[in-house]
Each structure stands twice: as C-alpha cells, then as structure tokens.
Amino acid sequence: MSDDNNRVDRRFRTELPVFVSTVLDGQEAFIIDVSQQGLRLGGFDKAQPRMRVIIECQGDTVCGTVRWTRPDGTVGVRLDTPLNQGPLAAIWKRFQDNVNAFGANKSPRVQGGFGKKST
Numbered sequence: 001m002s003d004d005n006n007r008v009d010r011r012f013r014t015e016l017p018v019f020v021s022t023v024l025d026g027q028e029a030f031i032i033d034v035s036q037q038g039l040r041l042g043g044f045d046k047a048q049p050r051m052r053v054i055i056e057c058q059g060d061t062v063c064g065t066v067r068w069t070r071p072d073g074t075v076g077v078r079l080d081t082p083l084n085q086g087p088l089a090a091i092w093k094r095f096q097d098n099v100n101a102f103g104a105n106k107s108p109r110v111q112g113g114f115g116k117k118s119t
Contacts, residue, residue, distance in 0.1 A: 014091060020044055021054040031057065032074065034092050036082045039064070045073040053077060060086035 016031045020041065029044040039055065039062075047053070051066040055077070064077040083089035 016057055016091075018055050018057040020047075021056070022046070022051055029073075029075075031088075034083070034088060036089075036092055037079055038067075039077045039079070039088075041075045041077060043073050044075045047073075047075040058087040060088050062086075062088060 014031055014034060018029050018031055018041070020027055020029050025046070027044065027046060029041045032040040032042045034040075041047075041055075047066045047069045049066055049068060053064055053066060055062050055064065062079055062081075062083070064079040067076045067078050069075050083092050
C-alpha cells in the first residue's frame with residue numbers, strides 16, 4: 001500500500017496526460033504530481049508493485065518501478081534516474097525555482113484572531 005509520508009523531495013501537482021508501457025501492454029494515464037525522483041500517476045489500474053514501466057510525456061520518456069498502488073488506479077513510481085533534463089525535469093525545475101523565489105524557508109505569517117482587538 002501507499003507510503004505517502006515517505007517523501008524526500010518536494011512534489012509539484014499537475015495533470016499531464018501520459019502513456020504508460022509495461023512488458024504486457026500500455027495504457028493512457030495522467031501525472032498527479034512529479035518530484036525529481038518519482039511520479040504519482042492516476043488512471044493506471046493495471047499496475048502492480050515492482051512492475052517496470054516506461055512513461056511517455058510530451059516527447060520525453062522516463063523509466064521506473066511501481067512502488068505502490070491503490071484500488072482507485074493511483075500509483076507511485078520511483079524513477080530509475082532523477083529528472084535532470086527533458087519536459088518533466090523542466091516542470092519540476094520550474095516548481096523548484098518558484099519555491100526558492102518565494103521563500104520556501106520563510107515562516108508563515110501569524111495573524112490575529114477574527115474580530116479581536118489588538119492590545
């Protein structure tokens with residue numbers, strides 16, 4: 001089953017259509033989120049843990065291994081190599097650049113309660 005809390009790197013939510021190929025066949029799916037080392041796919045109901053996959057997206061091809069599956073067709077894939085180039089890497093890098101530009105390490109602003117007078 002899923003281990004969503006076992007994430008090392010930041011993920012970027014998206015809904016990119018992909019084609020996923022396995023040894024047996026292929027099917028259309030979509031990327032729910034992307035990190036430098038993995039993808040969460042939706043609509044991939046034929047997956048089994050430890051299954052090898054080839055994911056095609058916007059002219060880019062990445063390979064990986066299914067780490068977990070859910071009955072709703074959500075699948076976690078660990079990539080063979082971190083995303084460093086190509087369209088998927090560009091999406092992840094754009095997200096990282098935005099996080100860095102807007103201060104990922106800044107603490108959240110604390111606001112007073114609604115309707116309370118400051119003293």
